[in-house]
Amino acid sequence: MKMLITGAAGMLAAEVIPKLLEYNHKVIQTDINQRLPNIEALNIADSKEVFQKVESERPDYVFHFAAETDVDLCEKKPEHAFKINTLGTENIVLACKEFAVKLLYISSGAVFSGENLLPYTEFDIPKPVNIYGKSKLQGELIIKDLLSEYFIIRAGWMVGGWEIDKKFVYKIIQQLKEGKKELKVVADKFGSPTFTKDFATNFINVINTKRYGLYHLANKGTCSRYDMALKIVEFMGFKDKVKVNPINSDQFPLPAPRARSEMMCNYKLNLLEFNNMPRWEKSLEEYIEINKDK
Ligand SMILES: NC(=O)c1ccc[n+]([C@@H]2O[C@H](COP(=O)([O-])OP(=O)(O)OC[C@H]3O[C@@H](n4cnc5c(N)ncnc54)[C@H](OP(=O)(O)O)[C@@H]3O)[C@@H](O)[C@H]2O)c1
Incomplete structure (x- = not known):
């Protein structure tokens, strides 16, 4: 398959891209940050750029990893957070809809209020306490409203990339x-710590099911x-x-x-007897x- 990746210079992509190449997928790497030579410039906040890229590449999937992940910066600059994390996601969603491309979006445990004593499941109602969480949740809602062939996968405290973490x-x-x-x-x-290496190995199994929808994918334990x-x-x-x-x-x-x-648990994957994330x-x-x- 052909995958177009946003946020290809980031921590999660650093583990996912080699995995996809290992499985002989064709990978188009894009980011606003051109830290690495194979990365093509794409600002997800620019709808024209996004449409042109999706139209010219016609991928099977967009793996949408790009985000403003600095939680404190999001709080200080809410317009920046919503522009990148929500409207940037909307640009990707509209392009996917126009060109019939499937979407994988990475969301976060930050969509929850934190009042629950037990780990959150996919069936708990989100209520974010900060701008980052709100901007990521709004991205989820736009996807659910406009697309049918999508995966939203929520990760926990992400760990990976060593010095780029x-x-x-x-x-x-x-x-x-x-x-x-x-x-x-x-x-x-x-x-719930979520190691990018474990995430990269396991999310592929999830999307291969074609059982579209919302999933939690964190390591076991809290x-x-x-x-x-x-x-x-x-x-x-x-x-x-x-x-x-x-x-x-x-x-x-x-x-x-x-x-x-x-704290999150991979409740749906547990029910489907498909939760292979290590502790x-x-x-x-x-x-x-x-x-x-x-
Ligand atoms: N990190 C976590 O703990 C965590 C937890 C749960 C979910 N997530 C989600 O998982 C995904 C991947 O996270 P990550 O940890 O790999 O993040 P990351 O290392 O911060 O990577 C995100 C990448 O997106 C780029 N980016 C920012 N604004 C952009 C724009 N307008 N257009 C295109 N690219 C842009 C960033 O560039 P700059 O570095 O130049 O900003 C960075 O290279 C994100 O959607 C995030 O919300 C992360």
């Missing part, structure tokens, strides 16, 4: 590399940021050398509010083992 895991690893002996990590926010930091320190070999102190999120104020819980601790250990000497 702008999120929590690499921030902790950087502090360890800098020789910090004591870390302060938030212990009252909970989520944790707090503090739990995760403890495991990072252990797997990096610093267990007896670095102290991890739990703190409350009100001691670490950020521009965007975070839900208490973004997050196992994937974290492997991820650190492969990358730690870089």
